[in-house]
Amino acid sequence: MIENTIKETVIRLAEPVVDSLGLVLWGVEIQRAGRMIVRLYVDTHPELRQTQGVDASPSIDQCEEISRHLGLALEVEDLIAAAYTLEVSTPGLMRVFFDLEQLRPYLGDIMEVKLHMPITLGQHNDTDVACAHRRLWRGRLAAVQDDFFVLEPVTVTAEGDVYPETLPPVSLPWATVRSVNRMHIFRRPVKPGKARAENTPPFN
Structure with missing residues (x-):
């Protein structure tokens, strides 16, 4: 239950600055392996993706600005009692989907x-x-x-x-x-003279 509350709070606090930068909230993840990690994903607005391609991403400066604002807002809320690390990043090529x-x-x-x-x-x-x-x-x-x-x-x-x-x-x-x-498929180069082990041709 506390994870859902944290996610809802992060989204509420992050939305104003994310919107002001012309970006969209992609999702929030919480990892508890050791020190808690609160990870916010932000993405390029869909209209821009139509002109720049689906892999166009927000800049590092934009992510850092969101992190600064969100970090200060979370300190004021004082919702997370345990020590945690806040990360703001883009979904990337291997993006996780939230809906x-x-x-x-x-x-x-x-x-x-x-x-x-x-x-x-x-x-x-x-x-x-x-x-x-x-x-x-x-x-x-x-x-x-x-x-x-x-x-x-x-x-x-x-x-x-x-x-x-x-x-x-x-x-x-x-x-x-x-x-x-x-899954972003990374094709490993085949050594010269080495045939593929499979007989069925792969998808392109």
């Missing part, structure tokens, strides 16, 4: 999804369809609906190749999602 609407501009991208509970795809008695029982899914984002999204399952190799799995698309209700982030 379904944020996913819509990223159709076709590869996502990594962690669920609260495993979901089973396929039937054990169906010889034509592979079966998977997973808490972790990786796939190409195929559709976004009101309360769920659809992934086309893929395998990502250590070399950075992406191969379709022999599985049908999986529908993942947003309520079952623990976390979802975009």
Whole structure:
């Protein structure tokens, strides 16, 4: 409960300065491994993204200005009793998503999804369809609906190749999602004269 209160307070205090800089709040994360980390993500306004591209990001100076204002405001509120570190950053290439609407501009991208509970795809008695029982899914984002999204399952190799799995698309209700982030695929160079181990050509 206290985490939700902290997140709501951070959003309330940060919104005025974020808006004044022409940016948008992307989300808030709280990590408790050792010293608490309160991390605020800010992003470029959607209208600017249409002209600058989906990977256009706020500047370091903008993040520092938000951090200064937010840090002072949190001290006045005195809500967080324990020692903590405040971070303000951009979502980046491997961005975490906080709601379904944020996913819509990223159709076709590869996502990594962690669920609260495993979901089973396929039937054990169906010889034509592979079966998977997973808490972790990786796939190409195929559709976004009101309360769920659809992934086309893929395998990502250590070399950075992406191969379709022999599985049908999986529908993942947003309520079952623990976390979802975009996977930026880094293609590892293949040494001269070394053929790929897989026979199936990867996605481009």
